[in-house]
Amino acid sequence: MKLTLKIWRQKNAQDKGAMVDYKIDGIEPDMSFLEMLDVFNEQQINAGGDPVAFDHDCREGICGMCSLFINGEAHGPDRGVTTCQLHMRMFKDGDTITIEPFRSVAFPVVKDLVVNRSSFDRIQHAGGFISVNTSGNTIDANTIPVNKVDADHAFDAATCIGCGACVASCKNGSAMLFVGAKVSQYALLPQGKIEATERVLNMVKQMDEEGFGNCTNTGACEVECPKGISLENIARMNREYLSASMKG
Amino acid sequence: MIINSSEKVVVGAFLPYFCVLFKLYSINIMAKSGLLKSSIAKKVAMALSGLFLMLFLAQHFFINMTSVFSESVFNSISHFMGNNPLVQFVIQPILIVGVIFHFIMGFVLNIQNNNARPISYASYNGAANASWASRNMIISGSVILAFLGLHFYDFWVPEMAYKYVEFGPLNETRYFHELAEKFESPVRTALYCISFVLLSLHLQHGFSSSFQSIGANNKFSKGLQGFGLGFAIIIPLGFVFVALFHHFNH
Ligand code: HEM
Numbered sequence: 001m002k003l004t005l006k007i008w009r010q011k012n013a014q015d016k017g018a019m020v021d022y023k024i025d026g027i028e029p030d031m032s033f034l035e036m037l038d039v040f041n042e043q044q045i046n047a048g049g050d051p052v053a054f055d056h057d058c059r060e061g062i063c064g065m066c067s068l069f070i071n072g073e074a075h076g077p078d079r080g081v082t083t084c085q086l087h088m089r090m091f092k093d094g095d096t097i098t099i100e101p102f103r104s105v106a107f108p109v110v111k112d113l114v115v116n117r118s119s120f121d122r123i124q125h126a127g128g129f130i131s132v133n134t135s136g137n138t139i140d141a142n143t144i145p146v147n148k149v150d151a152d153h154a155f156d157a158a159t160c161i162g163c164g165a166c167v168a169s170c171k172n173g174s175a176m177l178f179v180g181a182k183v184s185q186y187a188l189l190p191q192g193k194i195e196a197t198e199r200v201l202n203m204v205k206q207m208d209e210e211g212f213g214n215c216t217n218t219g220a221c222e223v224e225c226p227k228g229i230s231l232e233n234i235a236r237m238n239r240e241y242l243s244a245s246m247k248g
Numbered sequence: 249m250i251i252n253s254s255e256k257v258v259v260g261a262f263l264p265y266f267c268v269l270f271k272l273y274s275i276n277i278m279a280k281s282g283l284l285k286s287s288i289a290k291k292v293a294m295a296l297s298g299l300f301l302m303l304f305l306a307q308h309f310f311i312n313m314t315s316v317f318s319e320s321v322f323n324s325i326s327h328f329m330g331n332n333p334l335v336q337f338v339i340q341p342i343l344i345v346g347v348i349f350h351f352i353m354g355f356v357l358n359i360q361n362n363n364a365r366p367i368s369y370a371s372y373n374g375a376a377n378a379s380w381a382s383r384n385m386i387i388s389g390s391v392i393l394a395f396l397g398l399h400f401y402d403f404w405v406p407e408m409a410y411k412y413v414e415f416g417p418l419n420e421t422r423y424f425h426e427l428a429e430k431f432e433s434p435v436r437t438a439l440y441c442i443s444f445v446l447l448s449l450h451l452q453h454g455f456s457s458s459f460q461s462i463g464a465n466n467k468f469s470k471g472l473q474g475f476g477l478g479f480a481i482i483i484p485l486g487f488v489f490v491a492l493f494h495h496f497n498h
């Protein structure tokens with residue numbers, strides 16, 4: 001496959017950055033998108049150019065590290081996949097592909113396509129945990145009965161890999177799908193009930209302080225989320241937040 | 249001090265403006281005190297004001313519809329709405345405040361949301377994952393706002409002037425003719441109809457969105473979405489029908 005790539009190049013956080021056009025040849029339809037970028041970088045290096053920086057780690061859709069806004073969509077045109085799971089067969093020979101970093105005031109660009117998503121970590125630190133005794137007599141979680149429906153919903157919420165595609169896709173740059181998933185995961189389980197009130201208040205407060213936008217329920221996040229996290233989680237967070245505000 | 253009845257009416261007529269000022273003041277207080285500081289609280293306030301406005305729309309729809317079927321029914325309802333103190337001095341100010349609250353909040357949210365992405369994408373395929381109506385609430389809302397300006401100028405201002413400035417005589421039969429006259433102009437009729445189309449789009453997203461905002465996403469949501477879509481189409485269509493009916497029938 002022969003392709004034209006339009007890639008965002010930015011030397012460092014201070015640099016203004018710009019879209020730059022490149023030609024690339026010899027891409028197999030069976031390659032993943034990241035392999036295509038590997039080939040691209042090899043060609044760049046051989047030609048004495050600067051390879052493009054992009055995030056990746058597991059390359060099997062479980063770590064949430066790969067990002068990229070490809071042809072106007074987070075993780076590209078396919079559904080339910082991360083960029084490392086995206087195949088080049090989704091594109092045609094001769095296509096032009098635009099590749100940009102995830103854009104959000106809370107995801108500053110580090111270099112080229114690499115963005116800093118520590119704002120998600122800070123939201124997690126604000127309440128995305130439960131306090132349990134780990135000093136030798138840890139209680140097995142399975143000793144507490146949980147009904148199947150709640151357990152399933154909690155598990156679905158827990159599959160969020162914190163990739164940030166929801167923020168990147170949202171026209172408002174809102175992080176509510178991510179935070180909704182993290183709040184729901186604990187709100188649905190008995191272990192999470194104890195700290196439920198402070199959790200949702202603190203996580204939402206941190207989310208707002210990071211500068212994420214306000215959800216207007218367009219549903220773009222749910223469509224683009226590689227893990228199929230549902231909008232129900234945002235509604236649940238809103239309920240949790242309302243009842244926590246009454247209590248707190 | 250003895251206040252005669254026309255003075256009472258003058259005081260009453262200005263009540264809405266005091267309420268509006270008070271509301272602007274209280275939005276400011278709420279924003280500062282943190283009551284509406286959080287994103288979710290703002291969303292809920294947006295949803296509640298939107299739901300309230302939809303109730304008002306339903307009521308307005310039924311009154312307008314009577315003008316198609318019976319001049320005298322329309323006149324007597326209009327007379328009641330225009331002269332009942334509860335409607336004039338309690339419900340009307342609440343409504344005005346509700347509208348103002350809703351669109352100010354809409355603009356505030358919109359500015360914050362734009363700030364959340366200071367550098368925009370070179371390529372953003374919004375249509376791939378969200379409906380036009382959901383992505384352009386600020387556009388449909390702004391058209392509705394412009395329409396409200398025209399609508400107030402057409403009906404509310406002359407009505408206030410008649411009652412509280414010129415002290416026109418109580419006349420139970422004037423409303424229908426005032427209405428019919430307004431829709432003689434093809435330009436006004438067209439502007440009204442275009443606005444109702446955008447109102448429909450606003451509500452096609454707004455109805456179900458407001459339930460999601462207040463945290464209601466459950467087994468009733470599918471049904472509510474269907475009902476919302478019906479509401480968002482039938483109510484504006486009814487307004488279009490009434491405007492066209494009076495344009496072509498007099
Ligand atoms: C009769 C008039 C109106 C009705 C019935 C109405 C109804 C609604 C409803 C039900 C929502 C959904 C709330 C939510 O998502 O939680 C909404 C959202 C919105 N409205 Fe209106 N609206 C009206 C007029 C306006 C006006 C004049 C503006 C002025 C700009 C406006 C701007 C917005 C915006 C920006 C949103 C999106 C915010 C969001 O979804 O969170 N609306 N409206």
Ligand code: SF4
Binds near residue numbers: 160178
């Ligand atoms: S909710 Fe989905 S899109 Fe958002 S961070 Fe989690 S996995 Fe990624």
Ligand code: FES
Binds near residue numbers: 055058066
């Ligand atoms: S690299 Fe781990 S999810 Fe893509």
